Structure formats: C-alpha cells, structure tokens
Amino acid sequence: MPARLDPVSAKRVAVLKALGHPSRLLITEALMDGELCVQEIRDLVGDDVSTVSKHLSILRAAGVLASEKRGLNVFYTLACDCFGEFLKCVDQVCPVPSALRAAGRKCC
Amino acid sequence: MPARLDPVSAKRVAVLKALGHPSRLLITEALMDGELCVQEIRDLVGDDVSTVSKHLSILRAAGVLASEKRGLNVFYTLACDCFGEFLKCVDQVCPVPSALRAAGRKCC
DNA sequence: TGGTTACTTGGCAAAACAACCAAGCAGAGG
DNA sequence: CCTCTGCTTGGTTGTTTTGCCAAGTAACCA
Numbered sequence: 438m439p440a441r442l443d444p445v446s447a448k449r450v451a452v453l454k455a456l457g458h459p460s461r462l463l464i465t466e467a468l469m470d471g472e473l474c475v476q477e478i479r480d481l482v483g484d485d486v487s488t489v490s491k492h493l494s495i496l497r498a499a500g501v502l503a504s505e506k507r508g509l510n511v512f513y514t515l516a517c518d519c520f521g522e523f524l525k526c527v528d529q530v531c532p533v534p535s536a537l538r539a540a541g542r543k544c545c
Numbered sequence: 546m547p548a549r550l551d552p553v554s555a556k557r558v559a560v561l562k563a564l565g566h567p568s569r570l571l572i573t574e575a576l577m578d579g580e581l582c583v584q585e586i587r588d589l590v591g592d593d594v595s596t597v598s599k600h601l602s603i604l605r606a607a608g609v610l611a612s613e614k615r616g617l618n619v620f621y622t623l624a625c626d627c628f629g630e631f632l633k634c635v636d637q638v639c640p641v642p643s644a645l646r647a648a649g650r651k652c653c
Numbered sequence: 654t655g656g657t658t659a660c661t662t663g664g665c666a667a668a669a670c671a672a673c674c675a676a677g678c679a680g681a682g683g
Numbered sequence: 684c685c686t687c688t689g690c691t692t693g694g695t696t697g698t699t700t701t702g703c704c705a706a707g708t709a710a711c712c713a
Binding site: 442445446447448449450452453454455456457458459462463466500501516517519520522523524526527528529530 | 550553554555556557558560561562563564565566567570571574608609624625627628630631632634635636637638
Binding site: 491509 | 658662
C-alpha cells in the first residue's frame, strides 16, 4: 500500500474490509432483526465461539456494531440504523452493461 | 466459512471485499472523475503495473468497474453511476454513541 | 467460597492475499 | 516482417488473515 490514504478513506476501508467476509456479513445482516448475544450468533454462523468473538471484535472496531453486557451475556447490535440502506447501495453497485448506461438508464 | 451464503450475500461480499483494500478504493474513488487507463492508475497508486492490473481484475470481476480497450490502452470506468451515493452510505455506517441513538437521533 | 456459564484473548498452523519480477500477448507503427 | 508500447498472466516470496484449541476473565449462583 504505497499511496497514503486520507483518514476518511482509511475509515471506509476498515468498514468495507470488516463487512467483506461471509460470516461477518451474515452476522450483520442478522442483526437487522434485532440484537443477538454471542451464543445466538455462534449458532447462526456455526463457527467456534472464539472465532465468532474475533469477528465481532473486528466489526465493533470498524464501528459497524455496538455491544452491551447484560448479566453473563454480551449483546451486539448495529451501531447505525441505516444498514439496510447501506445494503441497498451495495446491491446497486452492479455490473450494468455499458450499453444500458450509455442509453441513459440509471441503475439506481 | 461454514455457513452457506445465498447468492445475493455472496455478491455483496465480493463487492465489499474488492473495495476493502486501500489501493482499490483509491482507484475507484479516482474513477469518479472519469475514465483512466492502466498507466494513469499506476501513477496514481504507485504500485507495479502488474499489481495494478490484478487489482483492476478484482474490481472488474466484482462488477464495480468496466473496461474498454481502445488502441493500445485499456480504459477503466465505474460500472455504475451510483458510486458516490455508495460512499455516502459507507460513511454513514458510523460509530454513533448508543446514547444518541437512544435519544432518537438518526445518523442518516 | 467454589462452581458454572458466557465470553475474550493468546497462540499456532493452514489458507488466502499482496506485490514483485519475468515472460507472454495484442495492437500500432515503422 | 520486426519492434515497441500497454497490459495481462504465471510464478515466487513475504505478509496477513482465518479458525481452532487452550487458557484466562467476568458475572451469576449456590
């Protein structure tokens, strides 16, 4: 990575990298339906608890998730309500044939 | 990756992973100002041409970029006009203190 | 206090990724 | 035809990531 990255882009990379993993995206998508504790997330993705915990750390460090400890459990939630909108944006970054774009059709 | 991913999420992961690299994000951001050929991109990121070419392959495979050969040059462009909107969405997936969210303030 | 549950952290081996060099390939122009 | 430029592909090496096990920490309960 020779080129220096400005802080804004660096934060973007952190978020994108955090979400660019099958298990981590799955976790984040699941949290759109509400908070989950680590065990529930473990059942969802099927990995070892330690692996899940590390995934969650990465997502929290990137600012995607927030966590709250209640009793013995740690509950994870989306840090931002706009994640659904974000996913729509991801889906719109799509391979539209340039012919369509040249014809003035927008993909979003 | 034990849990099977549905095709939609798999595509999302590909896009997010492709953009979750400093050079690749830099390239994509630069293309918002218009098409660039490989040499120009090489000057931008400062990597070896072969490295740049591989980055571009990844971005094209993910559907983020499109390429067109004209003469000796290969020009790369954004596959979708909505990339600026996408970046806004990325920036909005932010670490807002839960206190703010609890108070009903939306981050986006 | 000791035990149990829930989670995190450290450490390690396997896998994936990144970046370089070298070689190959395709057009353009002698 | 040859050569040169622009880009891609193959190969190698070094780094990063991933995922498991084991050990450690924290909160609850008896």
